[in-house]
Amino acid sequence: MGKFVTLTTEDSTHLRAYRSDPAGMPRGGVVVLQEIFGVNHQIRSATDRFAALGYLAIAPAVQDRMMPGFETDDYSPEAFGKARQFIGGFRPDLALLDIKAAIAEVAPAGKVGITGYCFGGMLTWRAAHAGLGLSAASGYYGGGVPGYIDAAPQVPIEMHYGDRDAGIPLEQVEQLRARYPEVAVHIYQADHGFFNDERKPTFDAAAATVAFARTAEFFAHHLAA
Numbered sequence: 001m002g003k004f005v006t007l008t009t010e011d012s013t014h015l016r017a018y019r020s021d022p023a024g025m026p027r028g029g030v031v032v033l034q035e036i037f038g039v040n041h042q043i044r045s046a047t048d049r050f051a052a053l054g055y056l057a058i059a060p061a062v063q064d065r066m067m068p069g070f071e072t073d074d075y076s077p078e079a080f081g082k083a084r085q086f087i088g089g090f091r092p093d094l095a096l097l098d099i100k101a102a103i104a105e106v107a108p109a110g111k112v113g114i115t116g117y118c119f120g121g122m123l124t125w126r127a128a129h130a131g132l133g134l135s136a137a138s139g140y141y142g143g144g145v146p147g148y149i150d151a152a153p154q155v156p157i158e159m160h161y162g163d164r165d166a167g168i169p170l171e172q173v174e175q176l177r178a179r180y181p182e183v184a185v186h187i188y189q190a191d192h193g194f195f196n197d198e199r200k201p202t203f204d205a206a207a208a209t210v211a212f213a214r215t216a217e218f219f220a221h222h223l224a225a
Contacts, residue, residue: 002048007060007101015064015098017105018044020051027054028135028223029106031099033116033123035196036083038063038071042198046117053216055223056109060102062095062123075199092126099127103134111135111223115215117195118143121159128153136222138215141165141192145172149179156222157183160211162190162204186214 002020009015018039030050034043039061050057063070066086072079103112113136116124121142128137129151137157142148145168161173170187177185188207193199195208 002044002051002057005058005105007098007105009097009101011094011097013065013094013097015101016061016069017102018047018059018061019105020044020047020057022051022054022056024054026056026109027225028056028110028219029103029108029112030055030057030219030223031102031106031112031114031127032057032059033099033114033120033127034059034062035118035120035193036063036087037073037075037079038067038083040071040073042073042196043117045197046195049212050115053219055113055219056106058102058106060098062098062120065094065098066090073198092123095123096127096130096132099123100132103132107133110225113137113219113223116140116142118193122148125153125157125159126151128155128157131155136219138218140195140211141168143168145176149176153180153183156218158186158214158218159183160186160188160195160214162188162192162194162207164190165192167192184218186211 047057115138117140121139124139131154190204190207191202193202194204
């Protein structure tokens with residue numbers, strides 16, 4: 001089980017982060033980026049899964065700048081509307097400072113990888129473009145692909161998308177794949193949010209199992225000492 005810690009960014013902002021330590025000597029670090037529902041139970045569970053693989057894992061609460069302390073395990077339309085309230089004032093450049101602080105927290109463990117889902121999947125790509133001392137990135141169904149397609153990744157990265165994702169047209173995914181043929185873009189017979197086992201009915205156990213195995217293998221390769 002992990003615990004919440006406080007991170008301090010370069011611009012002196014304090015934000016929460018859920019940190020999960022492995023049982024033994026860490027084999028590296030992993031930063032886990034949230035959906036728009038905060039560092040909720042599902043994100044903490046995902047972070048614990050990486051700790052179980054031997055990584056020092058951390059999930060920074062990148063919504064804290066706009067909605068301090070916000071998190072919800074409710075995926076209803078009403079909760080979705082509330083969760084989106086921060087989007088209008090969201091600044092990716094400041095989110096990268098939050099991510100950089102999270103990377104610094106786990107960097108003593110070795111090489112650092114980053115992963116994220118939906119909103120966090122988009123930030124995963126942006127973080128891979130910024131570099132930030134990362135060694136690998138594995139993003140899940142990051143929306144708004146045209147908004148970051150020109151941001152060439154500076155570290156090894158793979159991406160995961162569902163072919164039934166109404167919010168991310170497959171043509172956008174194919175544009176990303178064509179632009180960066182060196183990036184592994186995995187497409188699953190699944191909906192948006194297929195990895196979130198607490199978000200019914202979009203969770204897809206088969207797709208989630210394959211995707212997590214790919215991420216685990218990707219990190220094992222790129223984060224090896």
